[in-house]
Amino acid sequence: MEARADYSLLRPRPSGLLPWLILSVAGHVLLTAGGLVLSWAFAGPKVDLEQQPIKASLVRLGKPRDEKLLPRKEEEPPPAPPKPAEVPVPAPAPPSNAVKIPSKDAKPEKAPDTKKSLFDALNKASKPAELEGALDGDPHGDSAVQEGERYYGLLKSVVQRNYDVSDAIPEAERRTLKAEVALWIGPGGELVEVKLTKPSGNELFDSAVVGAVKKAAPFTPPPPNLAESLKKRGVAIVFRATD
Amino acid sequence: MTRLLLAALCVPSLAFAQQAVIEINKANFRPMPLAVAAPVAQDDAAKRASAEFDSTLLYDFTACGLFQVLDRKGYLADAKEGVTAGSIAFNRWSDVGAEALVKTQLSADGDTLRADLRLFAVGAGREDLKVSDSAPSKDARRLAHKLANAVYRFYTRETGPFETRITWSRKSAQGRDIYVADWDGKNAQRITSDSVNVLPALTRGGVAFTSYRQKKPFLFISRAGGEPTLLLAKGAMVTGAAFSPDGKRLAVSVTEGENAEIYVANADGSDPKKVTDTKFFLNTSPSWSPDGKRLAFVSNRAGTPQIYVMGADGSGVKRLTFQGNYNTTPAWSPRGEVIAFTARDERNAFDLFTVNVETGKIARLTQDAANNEEPAYSPSGRLILFTSTRTGSRQLFVMTADGQNQLALPVEKGDYATPDWAE
Numbered sequence: 131m132e133a134r135a136d137y138s139l140l141r142p143r144p145s146g147l148l149p150w151l152i153l154s155v156a157g158h159v160l161l162t163a164g165g166l167v168l169s170w171a172f173a174g175p176k177v178d179l180e181q182q183p184i185k186a187s188l189v190r191l192g193k194p195r196d197e198k199l200l201p202r203k204e205e206e207p208p209p210a211p212p213k214p215a216e217v218p219v220p221a222p223a224p225p226s227n228a229v230k231i232p233s234k235d236a237k238p239e240k241a242p243d244t245k246k247s248l249f250d251a252l253n254k255a256s257k258p259a260e261l262e263g264a265l266d267g268d269p270h271g272d273s274a275v276q277e278g279e280r281y282y283g284l285l286k287s288v289v290q291r292n293y294d295v296s297d298a299i300p301e302a303e304r305r306t307l308k309a310e311v312a313l314w315i316g317p318g319g320e321l322v323e324v325k326l327t328k329p330s331g332n333e334l335f336d337s338a339v340v341g342a343v344k345k346a347a348p349f350t351p352p353p354p355n356l357a358e359s360l361k362k363r364g365v366a367i368v369f370r371a372t373d
Numbered sequence: 374m375t376r377l378l379l380a381a382l383c384v385p386s387l388a389f390a391q392q393a394v395i396e397i398n399k400a401n402f403r404p405m406p407l408a409v410a411a412p413v414a415q416d417d418a419a420k421r422a423s424a425e426f427d428s429t430l431l432y433d434f435t436a437c438g439l440f441q442v443l444d445r446k447g448y449l450a451d452a453k454e455g456v457t458a459g460s461i462a463f464n465r466w467s468d469v470g471a472e473a474l475v476k477t478q479l480s481a482d483g484d485t486l487r488a489d490l491r492l493f494a495v496g497a498g499r500e501d502l503k504v505s506d507s508a509p510s511k512d513a514r515r516l517a518h519k520l521a522n523a524v525y526r527f528y529t530r531e532t533g534p535f536e537t538r539i540t541w542s543r544k545s546a547q548g549r550d551i552y553v554a555d556w557d558g559k560n561a562q563r564i565t566s567d568s569v570n571v572l573p574a575l576t577r578g579g580v581a582f583t584s585y586r587q588k589k590p591f592l593f594i595s596r597a598g599g600e601p602t603l604l605l606a607k608g609a610m611v612t613g614a615a616f617s618p619d620g621k622r623l624a625v626s627v628t629e630g631e632n633a634e635i636y637v638a639n640a641d642g643s644d645p646k647k648v649t650d651t652k653f654f655l656n657t658s659p660s661w662s663p664d665g666k667r668l669a670f671v672s673n674r675a676g677t678p679q680i681y682v683m684g685a686d687g688s689g690v691k692r693l694t695f696q697g698n699y700n701t702t703p704a705w706s707p708r709g710e711v712i713a714f715t716a717r718d719e720r721n722a723f724d725l726f727t728v729n730v731e732t733g734k735i736a737r738l739t740q741d742a743a744n745n746e747e748p749a750y751s752p753s754g755r756l757i758l759f760t761s762t763r764t765g766s767r768q769l770f771v772m773t774a775d776g777q778n779q780l781a782l783p784v785e786k787g788d789y790a791t792p793d794w795a796e
Contacts, residue, residue: 200697200718200726203740203776286395295400296472298439298528304402312392334528337472337496338400363392370398 281353285365292345295338295371307332307371309339314364317357321347327366339369404778405528407440408471408495410450412488418481422513426479426488429517432557433535434475436780437525438756438773443471456491463498471495475524486510490520492527502527514559534751537796539758540573540580541769544788551582553598556751556794558769558784564595574614575795576640581614581623592625592642605642613658616640617665618707622685624648624659624668635659635670637685648687660705660712661685662730663754669693669703669712680714680728693728696735700726702747706774707754713738713774715746725759725776738776749794750774758782758792 195202299307310328313321324343329336352360412427414420435442448469454461456476466474474493479486485507492502504523508516518535525533540553548569554561564570564580569590573582579596581604586593592611593601605611608629615624623638627645633655638645649656654674661668662682669682677698683690694700699717706713711727718724723744727736739745743762750757754774761770764781769789772779 198696200716200724201735201737203737282393282395286397289395290397293397293400294403296405296439296528297402298405299402300529300531304400333494333497334405337494341496359393366392366394368394368396369400370396371400373399 281350281356282365284350286367288349289342289346289367293339293342293369296334299332299334299371303332304371307335309336309369311339311343311367311369312364313343313367314362315349315352315360317351317361319347319349319351321349322361323364335369335371339367342369343367404439404441405472406443406470407434407473407475408443408448408466408469409434409445409475410454410477411445412477412479413456415478415480418510419479419486422481422486422510423479426477426486426513426517429514429557429559430475430477430521432783433518433521433533434524436557436756436771436778437521437534438778439525439528440473443469456489458493458498458500461493461498463493463495466493466495473501477520481510482507484510486513486516488516488520490523492524514555518555531753531755534753534756537752537794538575539749539769539792539794540575541792542571542573542582542790544790548585549790551580551595553580554784558782561784562598564598565601572612572614572791573793574616575793576616577620580793581616583610583612583614603642605638605645607636607645615659615661617661617685618663619665622665624661624685626655626657626659626670628655631655633657635668635687637668648683648685649690650687658702660703662705663707663709667705669705671701671703680712682712682730693730693733694735695733704748704750704757705730706750707752708774711736713748713750713757715748725757727774736775738772739779742779745770747791749792751794752796758794760789760792 307330308328309326309330311324312327313324316322321344324340326336326340330339351357409431412423412430414423431442434440448465451462451465456478461474461476463474472495474495476491476493478489481487486509487505487507489503489505491500493499494501502524504520506516506519506523508519515536521535522533525531525535534556537556538553539556539558540551542549542551545566547567549571550566551564551570551573552561553564553573553575564573565582565584565586568584568586570582570584570586570593573580576594579594581592581594582601583590584593584601586601587603589606590610590612591603591607592605592614594604595601604614605623605625608627610628610633611625612628612633613624613626616622617624617640621640623640623642625636625638625645626633627636627647632652634647634651635649635656636645637648648668649670649672651672651674654672655678656670656672656674658671659668660670666685667682668685669680671678672681673679675692678701679692680694680700680703681690681692693712694714694716697716697718700714702715704713706727709730711729713725713727715723716726722741723746724740725738725745725748727738728734729736738748738757739759739761745759745761745763748757748759756771757774758769758771760767761779761781762768763770766786767788767790768786769782769784769792770779771782
């Protein structure tokens with residue numbers, strides 16, 4: 131009788147299936163949570179369907195000034211109004227069917243870095259937008275299309291904007307003034323070091339060229355292919371007072 | 374062979390390791406931010422002279438165009454701070470934007486005022502210049518000019534304008550009078566006190582001007598502020614006197630009927646020679662080139678008054694201005710390259726321009742500030758003195774040769790005209 135009961139299918143028996151079942155459920159939960167985190171982390175930019183498009187129209191070129199008339203004074207363009215600091219708002223996790231639109235600034239492959247966004251916003255607010263290429267470049271030039279060249283173009287333009295030299299230097303002396311500065315830039319665009327490698331002999335000029343580099347810093351972070359070189363070998367800038 | 378292999382291995386890696394080079398040309402030249410601390414007076418007599426000394430020094434540095442003098446309201450100077458490099462908190466001066474710092478000490482010994490000026494490079498925290506001088510206590514202004522000149526010379530290696538002289542004609546109850554003053558318009562001495570006296574021109578030890586004192590408007594000269602004497606009487610009117618840079622010759626415009634011609638004479642008025650000859654036209658306002666070989670002048674021979682240049686003997690006449698239809702009062706820059714002049718633009722405003730003697734390129738110096746006329750260069754050519762109606766009446770203003778830093782001379786209001794400037 132007892133032996134028959136031993137073989138009964140209704141009798142509860144110890145089973146090794148339960149741990150696997152629990153493991154399986156936990157694994158699925160983890161996978162689902164991981165998937166959600168990854169989809170949030172690698173989400174593209176939020177598409178605001180309510181946003182109105184920016185309309186721009188170019189002002190027609192006016193008639194050239196009659197050559198017989200006396201010239202008007204060449205005036206510098208008025209300074210741009212200060213931009214309010216952009217406060218980044220962390221975007222909520224977009225729906226899984228969010229449309230990814232590639233844009234100039236966004237990098238959809240990477241998670242949005244709040245600290246970097248804030249730094250960039252403050253950087254933008256405190257400094258005028260950097261121009262592509264060089265200030266003295268040709269409007270049809272394409273030498274800034276390569277990332278490296280483009281970066282050096284940006285560097286040149288931002289230093290040039292801060293290249294202020296005292297009027298006290300005699301005009302005759304200005305024609306021969308030349309100095310060289312070496313600077314090292316960190317991966318975040320910070321100025322690691324600046325050195326006057328070839329002084330001009332004129333202290334006002336020498337301090338002005340070093341000052342131009344210091345005032346221009348911090349720079350835009352260098353592209354990955356230049357980061358190491360700019361940190362270790364640096365870049366040299368040759369300054370001349372006149373053309 | 375081994376060396377060759379080593380070199381072959383090293384050369385590409387060296388090229389790879391080469392530092393990138395960026396070239397930047399053409400600096401933005403701008404005035405140097407300069408802080409001028411209030412003078413430290415060491416006794417009561419020095420305190421009395423301190424205000425005049427201070428205002429003169431401040432004006433000199435502000436108006437010369439080399440410096441951007443920082444407003445004292447923008448910083449709190451530490452009263453306890455010393456005047457030597459070791460006792461100065463340079464970081465505080467650097468924080469307010471100063472690149473150079475001037476500190477002065479004044480002391481009096483009887484009737485003599487002594488000033489010690491120190492110039493510091495703020496960035497380097499270093500004393501660049503120390504200069505001391507003294508003058509009678511009543512000449513605190515002259516003392517300030519001398520010390521300002523030392524600072525100016527330190528930077529530019531040129532003589533500063535602070536001890537130069539200017540002259541002008543000013544409307545008076547009787548007509549117009551001639552004045553000679555320091556470069557800032559102070560210490561003005563009236564040379565004439567009757568009749569109509571206009572168009573003064575400075576020469577060594579004197580000032581020549583056109584005067585109606587003997588009925589006909591002829592050229593007179595006052596030497597060392599003395600009684601004017603006749604210098605040149607010719608035709609119906611002698612105007613626009615200009616002495617050559619070496620002071621030996623004199624160019625004038627002599628009017629007869631409807632015609633005016635340029636004459637060049639000896640500085641004492643003797644041996645006048647006609648150097649232009651255009652019947653029925655006017656040739657006026659001569660101005661010497663810095664080498665004394667050429668003259669700029671105004672002529673209406675082409676229908677409207679325009680600027681011309683020619684040799685001092687009248688040879689090689691060349692028209693310089695082709696824009697605008699009323700260009701007058703040329704002043705040849707002592708630096709030689711350009712001639713400043715007054716022009717009436719299409720809005721009927723009188724403004725100052727320069728024309729490049731070689732290229733004919735015109736640049737505007739003044740704009741949208743009422744009428745600006747009658748330029749006169751400083752002896753170094755760095756500054757221009759001119760008249761402007763921007764404050765109502767016709768006042769004297771000074772600016773840099775490229776039209777920057779336009780400042781009114783600190784003189785009382787009046788109707789000022791035809792300034793001239795000399796050492």
